[in-house]
Amino acid sequence: xxxxxxxxxxxxxxxxxxxxxxxxxxxxxxxxxxxxxxxxxxxxxxxxxxxxxxxxxxxxxxxxxxxxxxxxxxxxxxxxxxxxxxxxxxxxxxxxxxxxxxxxxxxxxxx
Amino acid sequence: xxxxxxxxxxxxxxxxxxxxxxxxxxxxxxxxxxxxxxxxxxxxxxxxxxxxxxxxxxxxxxxxxxxxxxxxxxxxxxxxxxxxxxxxxxxxxxxxxxxxxxxxxxxxxxxxxx
Numbered sequence: 001x002x003x004x005x006x007x008x009x010x011x012x013x014x015x016x017x018x019x020x021x022x023x024x025x026x027x028x029x030x031x032x033x034x035x036x037x038x039x040x041x042x043x044x045x046x047x048x049x050x051x052x053x054x055x056x057x058x059x060x061x062x063x064x065x066x067x068x069x070x071x072x073x074x075x076x077x078x079x080x081x082x083x084x085x086x087x088x089x090x091x092x093x094x095x096x097x098x099x100x101x102x103x104x105x106x107x108x109x110x111x
Numbered sequence: 112x113x114x115x116x117x118x119x120x121x122x123x124x125x126x127x128x129x130x131x132x133x134x135x136x137x138x139x140x141x142x143x144x145x146x147x148x149x150x151x152x153x154x155x156x157x158x159x160x161x162x163x164x165x166x167x168x169x170x171x172x173x174x175x176x177x178x179x180x181x182x183x184x185x186x187x188x189x190x191x192x193x194x195x196x197x198x199x200x201x202x203x204x205x206x207x208x209x210x211x212x213x214x215x216x217x218x219x220x221x222x223x224x225x
Contacts, residue, residue: 034212043201043216044155096162097143097205098170099214101155 002027002090009106018075022088025069030092037084078109113138117217130189134202142204144185149199
């Protein structure tokens, strides 16, 4: 699986958009970009995933660059409950679907 | 709908004692099942995964073992706990084959070894 690089931490103002970058310059053509988040003392929660096209769901939007070497997770209107560690993971679909969690980005939403 | 249960929620055990953590999934069949550990201030580490009954793959050498006696039951065990076994243990499931894109995590068990 391709490695990912994320900033260690970032702050965001409540009500504003939070843009979380992720670099994955060695991504292969069959690898997807997945985002999970982990709120303190809870298990990780799936947010969104994509292959090439930009994706949007009720939680967030995922913007993938044309060369697929980087992506941005966008939380359109951050709330205090969005404070969490956000993980960007790159992997291909497979039967075992093992996920490798890095250090992620600690996002703190401030009032 | 599917749900995942873990128990106990918290556990304090002395060094050298045995361990058994249980995870069960409801509302799905033939799921992939996973055990992760998160040490204090550290990231999530995949310990074991299983694609079927009796099929266990270990990701890292350690003091722990896993078993899957039933389709929707995954058990994490140790014969003798070490201080380094302390952490937050998370069970997760995912649909069989390549059908699912998400792993769904349980509430976790916080284990303290003294």
